[in-house]
Amino acid sequence: MDFEGTSIISIRDMERESLLRIIEVSNEIKGGRHAGCLEGKVLATLFFEPSTRTRLSFESAMRRMGGSVIGFAGEDYTSVRKGESLYDTIRTVCGYCDAIVIRHPVEGAARLASEVATVPVINAGDGANQHPTQTFLDLFTMTEFFADFSKLRVGFLGDLKYGRTVHSLAYALSLFRTPMWFISPELLKMPEDLMQEIGRNGSKTHELEDLDRLEGTLDVLYVTRIQKERFGDMQEYAKVAGCYRLTKKVVEQLGRDVKIMHPLPRVDEIAMEVDELENAIYFKQAHNGIPVRQAVLGLVVGTLK
Amino acid sequence: MSEKTYKVYAINDGTVIDHIPAQKALKVIDILGLENEGILTIGIGFSSHKMGKKDIIKIENKYLKKEETDRISLIAPQATINIIREGGLREKRKIEIPKEYIDIVKCLNPNCITSKAEVKTRFKIVQSSPLVLRCHYCERIVNAGDVEIQ
Numbered sequence: 001m002d003f004e005g006t007s008i009i010s011i012r013d014m015e016r017e018s019l020l021r022i023i024e025v026s027n028e029i030k031g032g033r034h035a036g037c038l039e040g041k042v043l044a045t046l047f048f049e050p051s052t053r054t055r056l057s058f059e060s061a062m063r064r065m066g067g068s069v070i071g072f073a074g075e076d077y078t079s080v081r082k083g084e085s086l087y088d089t090i091r092t093v094c095g096y097c098d099a100i101v102i103r104h105p106v107e108g109a110a111r112l113a114s115e116v117a118t119v120p121v122i123n124a125g126d127g128a129n130q131h132p133t134q135t136f137l138d139l140f141t142m143t144e145f146f147a148d149f150s151k152l153r154v155g156f157l158g159d160l161k162y163g164r165t166v167h168s169l170a171y172a173l174s175l176f177r178t179p180m181w182f183i184s185p186e187l188l189k190m191p192e193d194l195m196q197e198i199g200r201n202g203s204k205t206h207e208l209e210d211l212d213r214l215e216g217t218l219d220v221l222y223v224t225r226i227q228k229e230r231f232g233d234m235q236e237y238a239k240v241a242g243c244y245r246l247t248k249k250v251v252e253q254l255g256r257d258v259k260i261m262h263p264l265p266r267v268d269e270i271a272m273e274v275d276e277l278e279n280a281i282y283f284k285q286a287h288n289g290i291p292v293r294q295a296v297l298g299l300v301v302g303t304l305k
Numbered sequence: 306m307s308e309k310t311y312k313v314y315a316i317n318d319g320t321v322i323d324h325i326p327a328q329k330a331l332k333v334i335d336i337l338g339l340e341n342e343g344i345l346t347i348g349i350g351f352s353s354h355k356m357g358k359k360d361i362i363k364i365e366n367k368y369l370k371k372e373e374t375d376r377i378s379l380i381a382p383q384a385t386i387n388i389i390r391e392g393g394l395r396e397k398r399k400i401e402i403p404k405e406y407i408d409i410v411k412c413l414n415p416n417c418i419t420s421k422a423e424v425k426t427r428f429k430i431v432q433s434s435p436l437v438l439r440c441h442y443c444e445r446i447v448n449a450g451d452v453e454i455q
Contacts, residue, residue, distance in 0.1 A: 010444065086422060108418035108442025127416050129444055193437075193446040 004302030007114035007121040010130045011168040016175045019139060025295035025304055026140045026288070034294070037303045038067035044097040045071030046089070047124070048104040053264070053286070054124050054131075058101045061293035070096060087116050094118045098301050102126075120300035128164055134263060135168040137292040138222070141285040145259055146219060149176035153217060158224035158244055158269060160184040165263040166224055167194055174201035181206045181218065185240045188230065210243055215253055221246075222261045225269045246270045251279050261285050316346070319365040321387040322377065324353065329380050330360035336376045336454050342367055356383070375403045379410070379452055382436065402436065405429050410438065411453040417443035426455065 001021055028034060043062040047055050050073055059069045086104070090113045093100060100117060102110050103124040110123035110130070125131040139149075146152050154173060156166050160182050170180060171194070180203055182190050189207060198205060208214070226244055231237035251260060251274055262270060262282040274280050298304030325333055330347050339345055339362075348361040368388055369377075377384055378400045388396040408425040419426045419442055427441035436449035 012444065086418075105416075106418050106421050107414060107416050107444070108440065111442050112418050112422065112424055127443070193431075197431075 002302075002305065003299035004305075005120055006300055007117070007123075008132050008296060008300060009111050009114050009121065009123045011132050011135050011172050012130075014132070014172070014175075019136070019172060019175065022136050022292065022295055022299065023140050023143055025299060026136070026292045027143070029294045029298075030288075030291040034065070034298060034304060036066035037298050038062060038065035038301060041065075041067040041098040041301055041303070042096065043067055043069050043071075043297065044093050044100045045069060045073070045124075046093065046100060046102045046104075047071065047073040048102070048109075050074055051103050051125060053289075054103065054134075055101075057289040058122075058124065058293050058297075061290050061297055064290065065294050065298060067098075067297070071101075086113060090116045090121075099297060122296060122300065125164075128162065130168060131164055132168065133289070133293055133296055134165050135172050136296065137285065137288045138165070138169050138261065138263070139172060140292050141261065141281060141288050142220060142259075144284070144288075145281070149173060149178050152176075152178050153181070153219045154178055155181040155183060155211075155214065155218040155221045156190075156224070157183045157211070157221055157246070159188045159226045159230065160190045160224070161188040162227075162230065163224045166222065167191070169222065170194070170198055170203075171201075174198040174203040177202040179204045179206075181208060181214065183208045183211055183214075183244075185209060185226075185244075187236075187240075188226065211250065211254065216255045218254060218258050220259045220261060221254060223266075223269055224263065225267055244269060246274055248273045248277065251277060315392075316363050316365050316389055317392045318390055319363060319367055320369045321389060322362045322364070322369070322381070323359070323385045323387060324356060325360040325362065325381045325384050326356065327358035327360055330362050332380055333360075333362060333377055333384075336380065337369075337373055339364060339367075374398075374400050375406065376409050376454070378402050379406070379436070379449060379454065402430060402433050405441070406438065409455060410447070411455045412440045412443060412445065413447060413451070413453060414440065414443045414445045417445070419443075 045055055045058055055073055062069050094117050099120050101122045101124050102113050104126050107127035107129040110126040114121040123130055160166050223246055226241055228237055258279055259281050260279050264286050327350055330349055344365040346363040350358050353359040369386055384400050386398050387394055406428040410426055410428045412419045412426055428438040429441055431437040431439050438447050
């Protein structure tokens with residue numbers, strides 16, 4: 001499988017083998033291999049909306065591989081403000097770099113950029129749509145604790161309706177037929193068409209409104225925040241928010257070995273006391289953004305095969 | 306095919322679109338942009354063994370191409386296309402749902418790049434019966450019944 005020149009836009013473009021290859025290379029990089037393989041290469045990070053952690057982790061990944069970074073964050077400081085189209089921005093920047101990372105508030109902007117660009121484009125988030133490298137690092141983190149996706153039992157908790165990370169990860173896991181449990185208030189359930197897609201791919205799914213009956217069931221619980229602004233009625237929010245807050249006691253009830261993941265940033269959906277438990281792997285997960293993005297950059301630029 | 310059949314719908318040259326779902330003929334004309342394309346004959350509410358009721362359109366001196374057929378497939382997937390030349394049936398074909406609709410369907414997501422930039426819309430087929438499409442750019446799903454033609 002050759003990634004050279006390939007843009008990474010959506011998890012729907014990925015096959016099982018491509019995901020496993022990215023995980024394999026990430027693992028090699030984490031083990032100390034491939035240092036300096038992007039020497040002399042330039043990455044452009046085009047952040048049309050702010051995202052500190054994603055941008056910093058891409059920049060760190062590029063520099064750790066020996067490459068350099070150009071770019072901007074926030075369109076206020078660019079020609080975009082003068083009215084330049086995305087098309088022209090991308091066409092121009094392609095001449096300055098070996099790969100582009102783009103974050104844009106408009107859905108589909110990264111796909112369009114990849115169709116215009118002459119270098120590979122990596123989507124670092126396009127509105128509510130896709131953020132594939134987050135999914136890669138989620139999958140990679142799981143493989144550090146569990147051997148086989150098809151035998152993994154994964155739960156998702158919180159806002160499953162709007163959560164882009166949940167949608168992408170659930171889709172990716174469905175390629176491995178991973179059984180999944182979706183736990184959310186009625187108002188924030190998984191979109192029906194996505195549930196059908198996951199089912200068609202061969203995953204068994206369960207939808208629940210609370211964690212009560214899941215003692216000993218899950219290997220991984222992936223937690224996301226329930227945003228206040230999704231609720232018209234604040235009383236309704238207050239009622240729901242408490243039920244989806246993870247405390248030490250709740251984790252202990254779920255099972256001794258369950259791993260807790262979260263895409264971060266967290267607000268109060270996981271109590272700080274959970275951090276000290278071995279079950280909490282969300283900071284490891286965040287740090288895995290570096291080797292995974294190193295792997296993706298090396299593969300699409302073509303210095304890693 | 307007997308000649309008699311074609312006397313009922315007689316055109317010498319052009320396209321007959323048969324088996325259009327009842328009451329959809331005007332929409333088909335709209336989609337194909339045929340309002341000012343010469344002589345049209347429209348039949349609405351004909352009896353049909355297959356469909357109960359159906360509409361029929363005859364377009365004189367115009368031979369529908371595949372791209373146009375693709376446009377019709379969104380609202381009349383069961384329609385049949387008859388190409389008539391010199392008074393005889395020269396070609397009869399069913400409408401096929403393409404793998405992708407390019408520059409036909411409007412994306413209803415106001416935050417899709419196709420609503421913000423000059424770019425041709427592209428919709429891929431998720432399933433054909435009932436027809437469900439997905440925007441190539443923002444990846445939103447749309448059911449055939451909710452499709453808006455550009």
